[in-house]
Amino acid sequence: MKNLPSHTQQLLPDIRAPHPLNWLTLANQQRYRILILILSDLIALAGAWLIARYWNQFYSPIPPELDWWNWLGLPSLFWIFGAVTLIFFGYGGLYSASLRNQNYIRSAKIISLVYLLSLVVSYFYDPKLDPPRSLFFTAWVSSVVMVLGFRLLITLIFGQIYTKQKEVSVFVIASASRLKKLSQILQKRSCYKIVGAALASTANSPATLRAILQSEAVEVLAEDLPQTALASTLYWNLRRAGVALRLLPSSREILYRRGVPEIFAGLPTLRVQTSSMVGWDYRVKRGLDCLGALIGIILLSPLFLGVAILIQLSSPGSVFFCQERIGLHGKVFQMWKFRTMVPNAAQLQAQLEAQNESGDGVLFKIKNDPRIIRFGHFLRKSSIDELPQLFNVLIGQMSLVGPRPLPLRDVERFEEWHHIRHQVLPGITGLWQISGRSDIEDFSDAARLDLYYIDNWSLNLDLDILVETVRIVLFGKGAY
Template sequence: MTDRQTSDITSSARQTEDIRARNLSIRWWTLINGLKSLFLVGLDASMLFASWTIADRLGTPTAGVHITNSMIPILAVGIGTLAASGFYGTDDKLHRFANLFKSLALAQLIEFIAAFFYQPGIWVSRSVFAIALILNFLSISGARFLFDLFIIQIRKRNPIFQQAIVLVGNQMDIEHVRKLLKRSRQFRIDSIIDLSIWDIQRQLDEIIDQIKSRKISEVFICSPQLIDNQIILFWNLKAAGIHLRMVPTEIQLPERSAETKMIEEIPTVRFKSLPIFGFNFWLKRVLDLIAASAILLVISPILLLVAFLIKKTSSGPIFYKQYRVGLKGRRFQVWKFRTMVENATELQKELEQQNEVKGGVLFKIKDDPRITSIGKFLRDYSIDELPQLINVLQGEMSLVGPRPLPIRDYELSIQNIEQFSRDRFLRYEVLPGITGLWQVKGRATIDSDEIFYWDMVYILQWSLTLDLKILLQTIKVVLFKEGSY
C-alpha cells in the first residue's frame, strides 16, 4: 500500500465521481452479506431437517405418521420464524443462545397449534416435539457458532475480505481504536479524518465526498464527544449509503442492556439488568461445576505426571498457594502448580525495579530468574493454572472471568484512587476466572490499562457465547504459545 493510500485525508477539493462506480464497495459488501444470509438459511434448514428426522426416530412413534410427509411446512415455519426474529440480518447480538431458543420454541408452538387443528391427536407424539426442540437448538446454535468462527478466520487471513473503513476522531482516540482493530484483523483502515484538522460542522459535505471517493462503505467514529449534532452526521452518511459505528474509547454501559421507551412523546432509555446477574450468574455457575468436574476427571493422569515431575526436579511443595482478591474483594487461596523456587516471594522485592508492566500495578518480567526449568514449560502451556479447577469447584473462581490479582497488585492499585479508575472495582463484582478476554487478546500485554479495559468489556458484554468463544480461543493461544510471557 502506498503512502498516499495510508495517509490522512487532508485535501478539501471535491472529486467528480462516476455515480455507477462510487457505491461499488457498498454493493460488494451488500452482496457478501446477502450470500451469507442465503448460506445461513440453507444451514438452518439442513439442521432443522436432520433434527426432526432424528427426533422422529428417537421419540414415541405414531402409527401411520411419518414426519417427512410434513417436512416442507415444518421447515417453512422454522425458517420463517428465525427470519422474523432477525436471525438473517447483520446484527451480531441476534445470534445469542437465549434469542435463538425463544425463536425455535415459538416455531414449534406454531407447528403444534397448526397440527392440532389440521390433524388433532394423530400427528406426532409429545416426545418427538421435545426431542426436536432440543436437537434444533443444539444443532443450529452449534453450526452457527462454528460458521461464525470460520468467517472470522477467513477475514483474518485474507485481506480481500477485510472491510475497508475510515476512522474519524482526534489523534489519541484514533490510535486507541486502531490498536484494538489491529488485534481483531477483521477491518482494514483505509484512512483517517483527524478532527483537529477538519471542522465536521462546516465541512460535513466535503468529508462525506472524501469518504465516498475512497469507495468506503463504513465509518468508525472514535470521538463521539467531539460531534455536537450526531443525528445530522448519521443522516447524511446513511443517505450516502455509508454505515456508521460509534466506538467509545471509554467503557460505557453496553447497548444491549438498554431499550428505548416512549413516555407520551418523550423518548427515554431504560436500562435492563446487566447480563451477569441473577439467573445468568447461577446458569454460569452450574455450567462451571459440570465442566470443571468433567475436565478434572479427564486430565487427572496428566496432573499426576506433572506433580511427579515437579517433585523430582526441584525442592519444595508440588502446589503453590497464594492469596488473591476475588468476588466482593474477598481474599482466597488460589491453587497453582509450583513453577518457581521456594523463596520466590522474597526474591520479588529485589526484582521490583525490573517490573515491565506500565504503571507497576501488576508484576511481570521476562526471563524471570525465579522460574524453574520445568516451571517454564508449565507456564508456556498454562499447565500450572489447571489446579485452579479446584477453586472453581469451591465456588471461588469461574472458568472464564477477570484474572484474580495478588494482594500486592491489588493494594498497589488502590493506593492512589486518582490513578485507579473507580469503574475498575467492577471487576470484583464477578467471580475471577482461570482464563479471560485479556488472555486471548494478548497474553504478553504489559499495559495494565489495556488489561483492565478487556476485563471491563467482558463484564459488561458477558454471554454464554462469549464464554465458549474465550475457552476455544484459549486452547488455540495455549497450544501455539501466542503471546506467552
C-alpha cells in the first residue's frame, strides 16, 4: 500500500465494507430461498396469532388502546411483532443464502426476546395497561412452535432440492501435501466441481484472489492458512465478492472459536470459559432422547409388526439381530436391529473378508453382500432395520444422535486417536450418516466427522442432524 499515491488510497474502500451489488450477485436460487424463508416465517407467525386470537376470544379481547388497525384480518399488534421479529432474524443471520444449517434454537431465542421486550415497552407505554395474558402466552408459545416447524419443513424440502441442483464450483487452497487428497475427496462427490487450486502459503496474495474470481468459484475450501498479524485479507476479499469461505479447522482453531475476546495486560486475547449452566443442555438432550424414543416406539409399533412378518416370510430365524457394539468409554453393550441377513451371517463374514470394499479395512462393507435376505435390501436402504435401537436409547445405552457404535471387529483395527469418539454416548444417527454414509471409504474421514460433532455439539446441531437424517432416509442415499 505504501507504493500507492495518497489520493488512490483514499478512493479504496474499507475491506470490510459491503459490496454494493451483494444482493444482485446472489444466484436466483439463493434469492428465492431467502424470500421463501422470510415468507414462511411470516406465515408461521400469522398462524400463531390466529391460533392465539381464537383461544383468546374465550377470555378477554385486545384492549382498544393496543388495537390501532386491522389488515388482512390480523390486528396491528401482530404486524408490529412480525416486523420486529423478521428484522431481528435478519440481524441474527437467519436469512443467509444457505439453508443447510438453519439455527433453530436461535430462532426460538429471538422470538422469546421480542415477546419479553414487548412487556417492557408496554409498561413504559402505559403502566396501567394490562395486555391479555392468554393472548400473550398463547401467541408466544405458538410462534415458537410454528416458526420452528415451518423452518424444519423448509430445510427438509430445500435440502432435497439442493442435492439436485447443478455442481458447486469450488476453489481449493491447501498445502502441497494435502491438495491432491482434498481434490480426490471432492471429485468423488458429483455435486462439486474443482475450478482451481492454490498453495496455502499464497492464500492472501493478490494473484490468488484474481485466480479465485476468474475461476467464478462459488466457494473456497481452505486448510492450513498462514498466520497473519491482522485480519485475513483472503476472508474479507471473498466476503466482499460474495464468495463463501470454508475452513477445515484444526483443534487450535476450535478453541479459538470458543474464546471470548478480551484485552489482557494490553494484549488481545481469547478467554475460554465454561458456562454457568454447564450440563443442563445435556440433561435436556437426554430428556428429549427418552421422550423421542418412547413416542417413536409407540407410533411405530404397527410398522414393527409388519417388518417382523416380512422377515419371517423371507428367512427362518429370529426377527431381531443382536450384536455386541462398543459404546460409551469403550463399554460393550448389545445393540438391536431387525435381521436383514441369514442367521449365520457372522460366521460367513470371515470368508468374505477378502471382498471387503472399505478403503482402509477398518469397516466391513460389500455393496452386493450375498448374506442379505429377501426384503433385507429394502430394510437397509430405508434404515428401517435400525429402528429397534430406540429401545437402546430408552434404556440409556445410546442416544438419538451421536457417533455410530461399531462392532468389536472394527474397533480392534482403530488407530489410537479414533477412540476419542467413545467419549460420548453413541447414537442411531450422526454426522457420519448424513455426510455420505456408506459412500465414505476411509474410516479416518468418518472419525473426523465424529470428532467435529463432539467439539461442536449443541442441541441445535442435533436437531439439524435429525432433520437431514429424515431427508436422507426418505430418499435412501448412501445406504446398502
